[in-house]
Amino acid sequence: MANSYLSHLECSSGCGAGPFDPSEVHFLCPSCKLPMLARYDLEAARAWKRESLAGRAPNMWRYRELMPLLPGEEPLTLGEGFTPLVHAKRLGATLGLERLFIKDESLNPTNSFKARGLSAAVTRARTLGAHTVALPTAGNAGNAAAAYAAAAGIKCQVYIPKDAKQPFIDECRLYGAEVTLVDGLITHAGQLAAEKGKQLGWYDVSTLREPCRVEGKKTMGFELAEQFDWKLPDWIVYPTGGGTGLIGMWKAFDEMEAIGWLPGGHRPRMVSVQGDGCAPIIRAFHDGAPKADLWQDPHTVADGLRVPRAIGDFIMLKVLRDSQGTAVSVSDKDMVADMLEIGRLEGISAAPEGAASLSAVRRLVAEKKIAPHETVVLFNTGGALKYLDLIRR
Numbered sequence: 068m069a070n071s072y073l074s075h076l077e078c079s080s081g082c083g084a085g086p087f088d089p090s091e092v093h094f095l096c097p098s099c100k101l102p103m104l105a106r107y108d109l110e111a112a113r114a115w116k117r118e119s120l121a122g123r124a125p126n127m128w129r130y131r132e133l134m135p136l137l138p139g140e141e142p143l144t145l146g147e148g149f150t151p152l153v154h155a156k157r158l159g160a161t162l163g164l165e166r167l168f169i170k171d172e173s174l175n176p177t178n179s180f181k182a183r184g185l186s187a188a189v190t191r192a193r194t195l196g197a198h199t200v201a202l203p204t205a206g207n208a209g210n211a212a213a214a215y216a217a218a219a220g221i222k223c224q225v226y227i228p229k230d231a232k233q234p235f236i237d238e239c240r241l242y243g244a245e246v247t248l249v250d251g252l253i254t255h256a257g258q259l260a261a262e263k264g265k266q267l268g269w270y271d272v273s274t275l276r277e278p279c280r281v282e283g284k285k286t287m288g289f290e291l292a293e294q295f296d297w298k299l300p301d302w303i304v305y306p307t308g309g310g311t312g313l314i315g316m317w318k319a320f321d322e323m324e325a326i327g328w329l330p331g332g333h334r335p336r337m338v339s340v341q342g343d344g345c346a347p348i349i350r351a352f353h354d355g356a357p358k359a360d361l362w363q364d365p366h367t368v369a370d371g372l373r374v375p376r377a378i379g380d381f382i383m384l385k386v387l388r389d390s391q392g393t394a395v396s397v398s399d400k401d402m403v404a405d406m407l408e409i410g411r412l413e414g415i416s417a418a419p420e421g422a423a424s425l426s427a428v429r430r431l432v433a434e435k436k437i438a439p440h441e442t443v444v445l446f447n448t449g450g451a452l453k454y455l456d457l458i459r460r
Contacts, residue, residue, distance in 0.1 A: 071136040072107040072115070076278050079104050079382055090137050092195050094276050102275040102379055104318070105135045105282050109325040117328055120293065125149040127183055127286035133322055135187060135282045143190040143219050147182040148286055150174050152294040152444070157412040158425070162432050166442040168300070169409070170287065172449060173416055177238070179449030181211035183287070184280030184311060188272040189215035191279045197270035199224055201263075203249075203256035205308070205370040206235030207449050212272055213244035224269060226256035231370060234453040252365060254375055274309035275379045284312040288319030291444060292329060300335050301441040302392075304427050306420040306448055307339040307348055308374040310383040317386045335444075337392035339383060340427040342367030342399060347376060352387055352394035359384070368399045368457055369419035371448065393436070397426035403457050405429075410451070418454055421447030 075086035076093055084098035089105065096103055115132045123129040127148025136142065151171045159167030172180035185208065192200050200216050201224035202208060209225040216223035223244035227236060228251060239246050249256040257273060264271055271277060292299060299320065305313050317337065323329045339348050345365035351358065362375040377383065387394055405422035409415050417425075424445035431437045451458070 070132070070138065071134055072109070072112040072132055073105060073135050073137070074108045075106050076103045077106055079379070089135060089278075093278065094271055102281075102382070103278045105278050107133055107322065109322060112326045115326060117297065127186065127283060127290075130286055130289045134286075135191060135279050137194060140190065140194050142186065143193060143215055144186055145176040145182065145214065145218060147175050147186045147283075149290055152291070153413065153415065155413050158409065161412070162429060163439050164432065164437070164443060165440060167428070168442070168444045169413065169415060170291065170444055170446050171415055172287075173418070173421070173447055177207070177210040177214050178452065179207035179211065179418070180284070180287070180312060180446070181207040181449075182214075183283035184208075185211040185215045185272065185283070187279040187283035188277055189219050189221065191277070192270040192272065193219045193221060195270070197221060199267070199269045200272045201226070201260050201269040202271065202273040203227070203253050203260050204235075205253050205373060206231050206453065207371060208274070209244070210235060210238045210242070213239045213242035216244065217242040224260065224264070226260040228252060228256060232453055232456070235370070252375060253373065274311055274377070281311050281315045281318070283315075285315030285319040287312055287446075288316035289323070291316075292319075292323055295442075297329060299329065299333060300444045302338060302437060302443040303335045304338040304340060304424045304443065304445040306369070306372060306423045306446065307341055307383065308371045308420075309377050310339070310348070310379050312446070312448075313337060313339060313386055314379055314382045317390070334390055337386055337390040338427060338431070339387055339392075339394040340423045341394075341396050342369055342372045342402070342423065343396045344399070345373050345375060346396035348380060348383055349394040349396045351380065351384055357381055357384060368454075369402060369423060371418070371420045372423065393431070395427040395430055397423050397430070401426040406451055406454070406458065409447070415447060416450040416452060417447045418449040418451055419457060420449060421445070
């Protein structure tokens, strides 16, 4: 296996702490308690050529030179990544869009994009000798953590709101995880997991509290570039809870430009999508705020979007503004209708989070912000099978 150009970790806030050694255990920045990011020797990485990808396995570790791998470290993989990019011609025709694409993350292991981040995070946890990984979850991240922990031979502790859908709870148990049902939101689950984990020495793999999950998610950006023959789309429309994928893809574009894989200057406009009943990023974006306030009484049928406050909010908001993108909230009713529309017209199983992306595209087209000739990618972050009660209702 080729070596990674991983060089160090640094604080995402620019507080000046670090650099930090990636071969040691690090979570949040010890100075400002904000997320840490992996950094690479991008000058040396210019020697890595796109042509080397030919013949590599069709999973996210095909980009291993810019992945957080230590010398001699083997990735823990269940085949995650390199998901289909579907030209949604029938769906696009209903919107007057010639080039509408769906990046279908439902075909990852455990049926969602969370497999990417947890593959990378549990790889590092295993290397650093973790005996137990732990996290709060709305569902999909817990399923992925449990599966990768099982593959690594590591215990997994999942803290999940008690009103989460039963299939998410059952699947965590399927992979041998210990599940704690929490009376409250994912923020309450996170507090409980952190308190217990600190006492017992658990390895925290929750969103952006360790530096590797975002690296797994950034591979969605690498894949889009490769699947579009190294020309990025005009728009990326992405359902946003913790926002790791939004942050990761923008990081991937930075890195690909730096090593000469992309022509400089053309970046997609990034769109954050949330539910009307829990839209802290949308509110902060339109208010011009650098961070998002806690959203009171969060509610939405899309469990992955019910995140009242995200630790990486300031990074997400910067990405949206730097990309000249925007932020859109949509109703639960529209999400469910668009789950059915994606299924009916494209044969794709879309969770409400993924369907929210279509609802947002619909609005942006109606507002004439997206032009008919532009290339638009909406992300279906997971499958519908765990949400079939919404269809029945």
